[in-house]
Amino acid sequence: MKGRISNQMGEILINTDVIAKYAGSTGVECFGIVGMAAINVRDGLVQLLKRDNLTKGINVTVKENNKLVIDFHVIVSYGVSISAVAENLFDSVKYKVEEFTGMEIEKINLFVEGVRVID
DSSP: OOEEEEETTEEEEEOHHHHHHHHHHHHHTSTTEEEEEEEOTTTOOEEEOOGGGGGGGEEEEEOTTSOEEEEEEEEEETTSOHHHHHHHHHHHHHHHHHHHHSOOEEEEEEEEEEEEOOO
16 A cells, blocks of 8 residues: 545655655664664575665555554664664654655554674
8 A cells, every 4th residue: 555645736645665765764874773684584584684675674554544654674783772772763763754755653663683793
């Protein structure tokens, strides 16, 4: 389902891939986030995604009430507080995505898939 915004001029449809890409680029800028993660279902291995494939680590769902639910699968830096990283991510993504799309975010889910030591 696509995001839908209606105004006096007409209707705007936003593809969920566009929202996922924007949310992903906002998410990787947050302190403590190494990058998005993809899980190989067959092997159960977690892979760090490059900047070109951010949308594979994010799932965007548009609810019937036209609100967004965003799932992030991330890898965090070793030694940082996961709750602080999560709060930073939630605040940044909620503000920027709502400004970008004009749609309200109902929920953001964070799945920490791994930890990496950063040099």
